[in-house]
Amino acid sequence: xxxxxxxxxxxxxxxxxxxxxxxxxxxxxxxxxxxxxxxxxxxxxxxxxxxxxxxxxxxxxxxxxxxxxxxxxxxxxxxxxxxxxxxxxxxxxxxxxxxxxxxxxxxxxxxxxxxxxxxxxxxxxxxxxxxxxxxxxxxxxxxxxxxxxxxxxxxxxxxxxxxxxxxxxxxxxxxxxxxxxxxxxxxxxxxxxxxxxxxxxxxxxxxxxxxxxxxxxxxxxxxxxxxxxxxxxxxxxxxxxxxxxxxxxxxxxxxxxxxxxxxxxxxxxxxxxxxxxxxxxxxxxxxxxxxxxxxxxxxxxxxxxxxxxxxxxxxxxxxxxxxxxxxxxxxxxxxxxxxxxxxxxxxxxxxxxxxxxxxxxxxxxxxxxxxxxxxxxxxxxxxxxxxxxxxxxxxxxxxxxxxxxxxxxxxxxxxxxxxxxxxxx
Amino acid sequence: xxxxxxxxxxxxxxxxxxxxxxxxxxxxxxxxxxxxxxxxxxxxxxxxxxxxxxxxxxxxxxxxxxxxxxxxxxxxxxxxxxxxxxxxxxxxxxxxxxxxxxxxxxxxxxxxxxxxxxxxxxxxxxxxxxxxxxxxxxxxxxxxxxxxxxxxxxxxxxxxxxxxxxxxxxxxxxxxxxxxxxxxxxxxxxxxxxxxxxxxxxxxxxxxxxxxxxxxxxxxxxxxxxxxxxxxxxxxxxxxxxxxxxxxxxxxxxxxxxxxxxxxxxxxxxxxxxxxxxxxxxxxxxxxxxxxxxxxxxxxxxxxxxxxxxxxxxxxxxxxxxxxxxxxxxxxxxxxxxxxxxxxxxxxxxxxxxxxxxxxxxxxxxxxxxxxxxxxxxxxxxxxxxxxxxxxxxxxxxxxxxxxxxxxxxxxxxxxxxxxxxxxxxxxxxxxxxxxxxxxxxxxxxxxxxxxxxxxxxxxxxxxxxxxxxxxxxxxxxxxxxxxxxxxxxxxxxxxxxxxxxxxxxxxxxxxxxxxxxxxxxxxxxxxxxxxxxxxxxxxxxxxxxxxxxxxxxxxxxxxxxx
Numbered sequence: 001x002x003x004x005x006x007x008x009x010x011x012x013x014x015x016x017x018x019x020x021x022x023x024x025x026x027x028x029x030x031x032x033x034x035x036x037x038x039x040x041x042x043x044x045x046x047x048x049x050x051x052x053x054x055x056x057x058x059x060x061x062x063x064x065x066x067x068x069x070x071x072x073x074x075x076x077x078x079x080x081x082x083x084x085x086x087x088x089x090x091x092x093x094x095x096x097x098x099x100x101x102x103x104x105x106x107x108x109x110x111x112x113x114x115x116x117x118x119x120x121x122x123x124x125x126x127x128x129x130x131x132x133x134x135x136x137x138x139x140x141x142x143x144x145x146x147x148x149x150x151x152x153x154x155x156x157x158x159x160x161x162x163x164x165x166x167x168x169x170x171x172x173x174x175x176x177x178x179x180x181x182x183x184x185x186x187x188x189x190x191x192x193x194x195x196x197x198x199x200x201x202x203x204x205x206x207x208x209x210x211x212x213x214x215x216x217x218x219x220x221x222x223x224x225x226x227x228x229x230x231x232x233x234x235x236x237x238x239x240x241x242x243x244x245x246x247x248x249x250x251x252x253x254x255x256x257x258x259x260x261x262x263x264x265x266x267x268x269x270x271x272x273x274x275x276x277x278x279x280x281x282x283x284x285x286x287x288x289x290x291x292x293x294x295x296x297x298x299x300x301x302x303x304x305x306x307x308x309x310x311x312x313x314x315x316x317x318x319x320x321x322x323x324x325x326x327x328x329x330x331x332x333x334x335x336x337x338x339x340x341x342x343x344x345x346x347x348x349x350x351x352x353x354x355x356x357x358x359x360x361x362x363x364x365x366x367x368x369x370x371x372x373x374x375x376x377x378x379x380x381x382x383x384x385x386x387x388x389x390x391x392x393x394x395x396x397x398x399x400x401x402x403x404x405x406x407x408x409x410x411x412x413x414x415x416x417x418x419x420x421x422x423x424x425x
Numbered sequence: 426x427x428x429x430x431x432x433x434x435x436x437x438x439x440x441x442x443x444x445x446x447x448x449x450x451x452x453x454x455x456x457x458x459x460x461x462x463x464x465x466x467x468x469x470x471x472x473x474x475x476x477x478x479x480x481x482x483x484x485x486x487x488x489x490x491x492x493x494x495x496x497x498x499x500x501x502x503x504x505x506x507x508x509x510x511x512x513x514x515x516x517x518x519x520x521x522x523x524x525x526x527x528x529x530x531x532x533x534x535x536x537x538x539x540x541x542x543x544x545x546x547x548x549x550x551x552x553x554x555x556x557x558x559x560x561x562x563x564x565x566x567x568x569x570x571x572x573x574x575x576x577x578x579x580x581x582x583x584x585x586x587x588x589x590x591x592x593x594x595x596x597x598x599x600x601x602x603x604x605x606x607x608x609x610x611x612x613x614x615x616x617x618x619x620x621x622x623x624x625x626x627x628x629x630x631x632x633x634x635x636x637x638x639x640x641x642x643x644x645x646x647x648x649x650x651x652x653x654x655x656x657x658x659x660x661x662x663x664x665x666x667x668x669x670x671x672x673x674x675x676x677x678x679x680x681x682x683x684x685x686x687x688x689x690x691x692x693x694x695x696x697x698x699x700x701x702x703x704x705x706x707x708x709x710x711x712x713x714x715x716x717x718x719x720x721x722x723x724x725x726x727x728x729x730x731x732x733x734x735x736x737x738x739x740x741x742x743x744x745x746x747x748x749x750x751x752x753x754x755x756x757x758x759x760x761x762x763x764x765x766x767x768x769x770x771x772x773x774x775x776x777x778x779x780x781x782x783x784x785x786x787x788x789x790x791x792x793x794x795x796x797x798x799x800x801x802x803x804x805x806x807x808x809x810x811x812x813x814x815x816x817x818x819x820x821x822x823x824x825x826x827x828x829x830x831x832x833x834x835x836x837x838x839x840x841x842x843x844x845x846x847x848x849x850x851x852x853x854x855x856x857x858x859x860x861x862x863x864x865x866x867x868x869x870x871x872x873x874x875x876x877x878x879x880x881x882x883x884x885x886x887x888x889x890x891x892x893x894x895x896x897x898x899x900x901x902x903x904x905x906x907x908x909x910x911x912x913x914x915x916x917x918x919x920x921x922x923x924x925x926x927x928x929x930x931x932x933x934x935x936x937x938x939x940x941x942x943x944x945x946x947x948x949x950x951x952x953x954x955x956x957x958x959x960x961x962x963x964x965x966x967x968x969x970x971x972x973x974x975x976x977x978x979x980x981x982x983x984x985x986x987x988x
Contacts, residue, residue, distance in 0.1 A: 115932055117663025121465070122656045148515045152492045155515065155628055156656055171630045173515040175525065176489040187514075187525045344499040367463065372654070375463040376470070376496025380503055396465075406900060 009104025016108055020136040023105075024065065027137070030103055031062045045303035047239060049267035053247040056260045060250060061099045064091040068139035073161065075146040075154045076249065076314075077338065078172070079192065079331045081219065081257040083145075085212035086199045090254050091141060093157065094289065097128035097400050098246065101293050107403050109135065118160075123153040123370030124400035125289075133161055140165045143202050145195060149174035150340040150373055170198045174335050177342045188332035196328070209327070215257035216324045222256060223319055225265035232272040233310060234358050237281045240309045241302035242292040249289075252315045278359075281308040282421045285360035287351060287381070288314065288367075288374050289399040296411040300418070307418065310358050313339070313351055344377030348384040355390045362391040362421045364414070369398040391424070393417035429473065430488040431598035432513050432620050434530055438486070439553030440545045441537050447595060448485055450476035451574040452681045461500045467655040468680040469572055470497035477501055488513035490628060491657065509533065517621045518631040527617040531610065547607065554602040561588045564643050566699075568593055569665075570650040570658040570675075576682050577650075584692045586700060587645055592638050594626040594658075627657045635661075639669060646672045646699045648692070653679040666851075672699050686798065687837075691854065694813035698849045736779070736790045737981025738772045739812060740764060740799035743835030743863065743948060747775035748978040749783065749790065750986060754822070758783040759975050768799030794985040796977050808988060813841055813852050815980030820944045821847035822983055823970055828940040831930060831959065831967070832976070833949035835863040840934030853933050860901065861929035863949045869922045872905045873915055877952070880919055884954015887920035889913070901925065923958035931962050944968040946976035 008030055015023045035058035042051040064071035071089045074080060080090045100106040106124070109131025114120055116134055118127055132138040144167060146158045155171075162169035172191045175184045196207045232238070255261040284307060291297050301309045318338040323330040339350035355363055363385055367375050382392040395413060398404040426438055427448035435445035450472050455464065458474035470493040477485070484507035487498045498510045512529050514522035534545050565588045568581060572595045582589045591597070600623060603615035625632050639647070647669070649662040659675075666673045674695040676688055733752040738745065741764060748759045760778035765771045772795065780786060795806035796815040803809070812832075820830045821843060830841040838861050842851040859865050870880045891913060893901050901922075908918050926949075931939070943965055949955055950973035960967050970976060 111932065117660055117666075119651075119656045119659040121654045150492075152628065153656065155630075156660060159632075160660055171515065173522065173630065175512045175514065176495060177510060177512050183525060183528050184512075187521050190521050343502075344496060345503070367465075369465070370656070372466050372492035373496060376466045376493055377499065378463055379461050380499055383503070 005102075005104050009108070012103060012105040013108030016105075016112065016135045016137055023135075023137045024139065027100075027103060027105075028062065028065050031058060031065070031099065034058065034102070035062065043303075045239065046241070046244070047271040049264060049271045050241070050244040050247070052267055053244060053251065053264055056255070056264065057095070057247045057250045060089070060255065061091075061095055063089045064096075064141060065139065068141045071141045073141045073144045073158070074254070075151070075158070076253050077147045077149050077151075077174075077335070077340075078145055078254075079147075079335060080254050081212065081215045081327075081331060082192070082195060082199060082207075084215045084257050085208060086203060086205070088142065088199070088203065092254050093129045094125045094399075095250060095254065096132070096138070097125035098292070100128045100132060101400050101402065104402075106400055109137075110401055118156075121370060122156065123151065123368070124398050124404060126153040126157045126370070128400055130157055130160060134164055140167060143168040143170070143198075145170040145172070145198070147172045147174050147335065149176075149335065149338065152372065153370065168198070168202055170195055172335075174341065181336075184336055185329060185332050188335055189329045192328040192332055212327050213324050216322045216327050216330075218259065218262045219257035220321055220324070222251075222262050222265040223321055225262075225269045226252070226319065229265065229269045229272050230311070230316070230358070232269070232275075235278060236272065236275050237278045237283075237308045238272050238275050239303065242290045242294075242297055242309065243302075245286065245309060245312050245315070246290050246292045248315050249312070252317075278308075280425075281306060282418060282425060283308045283310055283359055283361045284421075285310045285351065285355050285358060285363045286312040287347075287363060287365040288312065288371070290366065291397050291399050291405070291410075293400075293402060294397070294405065294407060294410070296407055297414075300411075300414065306422075310360055311354070313347070313354065316350070316354055340373070344380040345384065347377060348381040351381065352385055352388055352390065355385065360390065361425060362393065362417065364417070365392055365394045366399070367394060367396045369396075369401065369404055391417070391421060427483055427485045428487075429485070429494060429595075430490045430513065431595050431623060431626065432488055432490070433486055433511070434533065434616065434620060436550050436553045436600065437530060437533060437545075437616070438537075440534075440547065440550035441541055441543055442546070442549060445486075448473060448476075449572065449574055449595070450680075451576045452476070452679075454681065461504070462496065465654055466496060467491065467493035468653045468678070469655065470494050472574075472680040473497050474500055477506060478504070481506060484508065486511065490626070491655070493654070509536070514621070515628065515630050517625050517629040523614065523617045523621055526621060527610075527614045530613040530617055534609070534613070545609070547609075547612065550612075551602065551605070554600070561590055562643075563588070564645045565590050566646045566648060567638065567641075567644055568596065568648045568650055569638060570594070570662065571652045571655050572596075573650045574678075574680055574682075577676075577678060577688070580685065580688065581648055581692060584689065584696060586696055589648075593650055597624050597638075599623055627661055639665065644671055646695065647674070648695070649673055649675045651675060651677045653677055687854065690798070690811050690813070694811040694849065694852065697811065697814050732789070733791050734785060734789050735982050735985035736776055736793040737815065737978040737983070737985055738776060738793060738795050738797075738800075738803060738806070739815065739975070739977035739981060740768050740772055740795070740797035740803070741812075741834050741977075742798060742837070744974060745771040745775045745797070745799075746975045746978040747772070747779040748975050748982045749779050749785070750979070750982045752986060754983065754986065756979065757785075759972065759978065761972075761974050764799075768802045769804060772799065772803045773805075792985040792988060794981040794988070796981045807985060810981060810984055812977045813839065813849060815977045815984065816946060817841055817843055817847060817849045817980065818983045819976035819978070819980030820946060822979065823976070824942065824944060824968055826942045827944045827968065829934070829943045830976075831934070831943060831945045832947045833861070833863060833926070833930065833945070833955075834947040838862050838930055838933070838947075838949075840930060840939070842934075842938065842940070851938070855929075855933060861926050861933070863947070865901070865926065866922070866949060866952065866955070868902055869905055869919075872902050873909070873918065875915065875919070880922075881952040881954055883916045883919040884923045884952065885957060886916045887914070889917040890924075891917045891921035893918075893921045893925040919954060920958070923952075923954045924962075926955055927958040927962040931959070939963065941965050942968060944970070944976075946970065946973045948974050 012023045038054040074090045106128045110127045113131035251261045251264045320334045378394045438445045452472040457478040458471045486509040488511045516522035601619045745764045749757045758779045762775045792807040795803040795809045796812045800809035832839045838855045
């Protein structure tokens with residue numbers, strides 16, 4: 001980590017309580033600067049799609065800092081297709097918290113919110129965002145919309161934020177264990193109808209279903225491109241890095257259906273097609289978010305000649321074609337189709353399927369601090385995958401809080417696992 | 426069948442002739458469950474798995490009430506146990522969710538009919554609603570928050586001066602009997618409505634009805650229970666604490682009874698405070714009136730002609746301290762001795778030592794009050810009082826401007842807040858962790874090969890601001906070792922250690938809520954480096970008594986003179 005960024009983070013943190021506006025301006029400036037750097041002086045090893053994704057994500061994160069009145073805070077699993085159609089920009093927990101980490105100031109915000117009374121055991125992404133809001137650094141958005149799925153922290157965080165900011169909150173409840181159940185689809189569809197009314201009421205604009213149709217069409221085209229890309233990936237070593245894999249989450253979730261996402265998936269496939277066949281790297285499938293900020297992790301995976309970081313399972317958690325004539329119903333079905341919902345076996349089953357499809361040599365199951373669903377499913381997943389011949393490393397860490405990690409221990413465990421995989425190959 | 430959540434349709438189970446019992450085990454340890462589920466999920470979920478693996482007999486029914494319980498259900502299913510998991514909606518305020526839960530109930534009837542080869546008996550269903558609970562009228566203490574194991578609830582009840590209501594998530598199950606109908610679909614729609622209309626648990630989307638739990642004139646105090654790694658309730662506690670007039674105590678357990686002694690201390694102080702607030706407040710003012718500020722202890726201890734003496738004994742983990750005062754509240758003598766294996770003997774030794782200095786005899790002491798962890802084991806005590814109340818008395822006596830006490834002892838640390846009358850308004854203690862305690866400094870001193878005196882002075886001579894980031898003392902020790910290896914100056918490392926202690930304790934006490942004047946007590950207050958680190962963190966001067974160790978014993982002696 002560069003000393004300059006560390007110093008920058010310290011200044012943001014030290015101004016947080018007494019001069020939150022100053023901290024916000026510093027963040028705006030810092031992110032604008034890093035955006036230019038990504039655009040004009042990217043790391044040399046990055047593929048065109050990776051440079052593009054970093055620039056788009058930077059723009060997405062910066063927008064609500066200057067245009068909060070046209071932004072909505074959401075969770076990563078919210079169907080943002082509705083917001084794209086309404087012209088509202090989403091601002092999501094993991095993305096913004098990740099950016100605070102990028103500015104080396106996440107700990108100040110986490111400390112702040114722990115002092116306010118949030119539990120230490122809560123997910124660090126959520127704590128960082130809450131800290132930024134409660135310290136008045138993060139400007140108040142127009143409203144909040146979220147789904148209850150996969151992560152209990154959503155309920156805690158968004159309720160607290162709506163209460164603090166005094167802004168409207170909309171909850172979409174997603175039942176956990178009923179993916180193919182028509183009742184459950186109707187239940188979610190009904191709520192999405194209410195969500196549309198909520199957006200109309202809070203924007204004073206009639207919701208444009210034609211625009212939603214366009215969004216859905218774009219998403220379907222993107223899905224086709226992405227499926228093709230995954231097919232390419234199954235037989236090739238395509239350079240990847242921990243940060244780009246995290247950025248991919250923006251496109252497979254928050255931005256899906258947008259023009260930026262369609263362009264991204266086009267570039268992703270284009271870059272993949274230009275690459276020749278696999279050259280024998282150790283192929284790693286990742287489960288959950290990635291600790292992209294950790295130097296040791298970057299050193300192992302970024303621009304590696306030895307290891308192929310294939311994909312995070314969150315980047316294929318709900319690949320599904322949508323019905324443009326029944327947009328809300330098919331969005332409801334897509335939400336329920338997410339493999340993170342329901343039992344641990346369901347997620348393990350999808351991991352196993354994709355590990356085989358992508359010819360993975362092993363799976364790294366990342367136990368991000370505070371994510372009870374992931375932590376609770378680690379034993380079952382390891383067992384299921386290993387019974388099917390896929391070695392698994394359960395790696396405890398923190399995707400956002402650099403002070404909550406024992407880096408040396410993590411690296412040793414990871415390297416030992418990679419050594420085992422090398423021997424097997 | 427055993428159930429875990431209050432939204433479980435236990436009356437429906439009764440319709441099949443099944444008796445539902447709350448699944449609420451106290452774990453002794455997590456040896457078995459640790460093999461199947463990560464230790465950073467909620468402790469209750471782990472305790473279910475632990476119990477089931479030790480003594481599995483009846484089937485269980487869970488709801489998708491939280492991530493940890495869902496995963497516990499998954500684990501038990503993979504272990505071949507009979508587990509039903511019901512989809513519980515988050516919405517408790519709309520018809521769609523009630524419809525969804527109705528379908529879930531109908532599905533359950535169907536499954537149970539097949540599994541038991543038995544019909545659902547509507548009459549038995551209706552009959553099971555008559556569960557008359559114990560009614561409490563008049564003032565009471567409410568236990569709120571997350572589920573609580575029965576051993577802990579019993580402890581709270583047995584120590585409480587008032588009746589205790591269990592208003593925790595599973596403690597307040599109250600489902601209204603649906604109107605009579607023979608149509609099962611209609612009945613389940615009504616029943617679903619009744620289940621979801623209960624006073625909500627915190628994971629539901631509309632929690633406004635939880636107000637009923639606090640808006641009660643008979644409520645005298647709240648013991649807010651949280652379970653380790655259950656994130657749901659902590660924030661409600663923070664909000665209640667700042668909004669309510671009644672005292673609120675937060676306790677957290679890992680569903681074992683391993684922290685019983687510490688919880689007893691907390692409960693004791695809480696109950697004392699609750700009663701003091703109502704009864705003793707007026708007398709405190711006269712008691713402390715006219716005391717001056719920041720004076721050395723010796724100035725307070727002229728030998729007088731008084732013949733009435735009181736003693737206070739504080740048995741801490743590292744030292745046992747005794748203080749003798751006269752009836753004019755002059756400190757006559759004090760002694761500090763190391764705590765030995767037998768607490769009572771150490772207490773006797775400390776008192777003898779204090780008596781020896783004055784030429785008094787044991788018979789001259791009118792009353793003795795004991796405090797500290799070993800307080801209940803001192804036979805010659807007239808009363809025992811928690812160290813929280815005693816520290817407050819002692820510190821306020823030394824300086825009535827004090828509003829915040831930072832007490833760092835050998836094995837625990839506390840932040841105690843006082844009001845202008847010297848009453849405890851709030852306190853926090855560290856958990857079962859050495860970080861931020863005297864033991865932490867000892868461990869670090871060992872790693873640096875410094876004496877405690879050197880630790881104190883080195884902390885003042887630093888140049889570089891080094892952060893010790895590990896929150897765990899074991900990891901912090903390895904971090905210190907790496908700093909030594911990277912040739913960092915010892916003074917800078919010591920400064921980093923001091924800062925880490927100050928950060929931990931200030932965070933514990935919630936920085937925003939700490940008011941001046943500050944006093945630091947306990948053995949660690951002798952470490953000037955740590956005191957400076959606190960002063961920097963708090964941006965305020967800290968009062969350090971000449972004998973910081975004896976504040977608790979002094980408070981105990983003052984209380985002895987009062988009873």
